[in-house]
Amino acid sequence: MFVRHAHPTDCFYLYNMMRCLARHNNSTDSFHITQIELQNRLFQRKEYQVLVVEQDHNLEGYISFNIIPENESSAARAIISELYIGDCDTNRKEEITQALLSAIAKEARKYRCIDIRLKVSSKGHK
Numbered sequence: 001m002f003v004r005h006a007h008p009t010d011c012f013y014l015y016n017m018m019r020c021l022a023r024h025n026n027s028t029d030s031f032h033i034t035q036i037e038l039q040n041r042l043f044q045r046k047e048y049q050v051l052v053v054e055q056d057h058n059l060e061g062y063i064s065f066n067i068i069p070e071n072e073s074s075a076a077r078a079i080i081s082e083l084y085i086g087d088c089d090t091n092r093k094e095e096i097t098q099a100l101l102s103a104i105a106k107e108a109r110k111y112r113c114i115d116i117r118l119k120v121s122s123k124g125h126k
Contacts, residue, residue, distance in 0.1 A: 001053060001054070001055045001060070001095070001096070001099060002053070002054055002055075003051050003052070003053050003054075003099050003100060003102075003103040004051065004052060004054060005049070005050070005051060005052075006042065006050035006051070006052050006062065008039055008042075008043050010050075010052060010059060011035050011038050011039045011042070012035060013059045014038065014042075014050065014052070014059070014062060015033075015035045015038050017059070017061070017062060017084045017086070018031070018033070018038070018082070018084070019031060020084070020086075021082060021084045047066075048064045048065065048066055048081065049064070049065055049066065049067065049107070050062055050063070050064045050065075051063050051065075051100060051103050051104060051107070053096050053099055053100060059086075060085070060086045060088065060092075060096055061083075061084055061085040061086055061096045061097075061100060062082070062083075062084050062100075063080060063082065063083045063084075063100040063101075063103075063104055064080070064081050064082045065078055065079060065080045065081060065104055065107070065116075066078070066079045066081065067079075067107070067108075067111045067113065069111070070112065075112070075113070075114040076111050076112050076113045076114065077113050077114065077115055077116070077117060078104060078107065078108040078111070078113045078115070078116040078117070079116075079117050079118075079119050080104065080116065080117065080118045080119060081119045083097070083100065083118075085097060104116060
């Protein structure tokens, strides 16, 4: 198992994982993105960064985040917007979660972020 930055070739799998996350959160009615738009947002416009967990050429989860750069009035911050772990046993989920959180902590240190925040929305969550 290893964590890496997502590639454009991952968009099909990321799209499917995002649809699963929307179903889990009862928010499929607000899930309006297409695979092409996802690819544009991630790799052309670079609206989000995505780290994926890969095992034996299969993606097992992802974490999407933004780095808010340092400015005159505040230090840099990392903001997690989504965390998805595929269907697996509890021990495996913990292992994947730990790998993704360790990887984002490494990214945050690279950008000298003072903290990592989780963006929480109450809309549609169970």
